[in-house]
Amino acid sequence: MDHTPYPQPAPVLYTAEGQPLYATAPLTAPPALYQPPTPHPAPLLYAHPPMPQQPTVVIPAPAPVAPPAPARDLWPARLAAGGIGLGAAGLGIGYAAQALSAAAGSLGGLVAIGAGTYCVAKLRGVTSGGGGQGAVNVNVTVSNHNR
Numbered sequence: 001m002d003h004t005p006y007p008q009p010a011p012v013l014y015t016a017e018g019q020p021l022y023a024t025a026p027l028t029a030p031p032a033l034y035q036p037p038t039p040h041p042a043p044l045l046y047a048h049p050p051m052p053q054q055p056t057v058v059i060p061a062p063a064p065v066a067p068p069a070p071a072r073d074l075w076p077a078r079l080a081a082g083g084i085g086l087g088a089a090g091l092g093i094g095y096a097a098q099a100l101s102a103a104a105g106s107l108g109g110l111v112a113i114g115a116g117t118y119c120v121a122k123l124r125g126v127t128s129g130g131g132g133q134g135a136v137n138v139n140v141t142v143s144n145h146n147r
Contacts, residue, residue: 021033
């Protein structure tokens with residue numbers, strides 16, 4: 001069994017700017033900040049000549065907009081719009097009713113054809129003497145031996 005104490009966390013030191021420095025071993029000298037090497041000499045700063053004074057452009061403010069005067073009620077326009085809307089709704093309902101009646105008529109025609117076919121099949125069986133049971137072969141032999 002290992003009786004060594006757990007490793008203690010390394011102390012954290014802070015620079016004057018507040019940057020944390022983490023030490024992993026006891027420090028023998030104060031820590032130094034990492035300074036990356038400069039690959040190129042520092043760029044030269046160019047001085048630009050001052051810009052000439054630009055003329056000031058004044059854009060006038062737009063004129064205030066007067067509030068709109070109350071308009072009169074255009075009841076004929078509302079009446080016409082309502083009539084057009086009702087007419088369009090009526091056309092839509094008419095087309096829907098027409099489609100429904102066409103579907104009902106088609107369905108009724110199919111039912112009538114099916115009923116007619118059923119009735120013809122039943123009547124054909126009754127008129128042929130079979131009673132709708134189909135053909136039956138009957139053999140009857142009559143003898144008068146005991147008289």
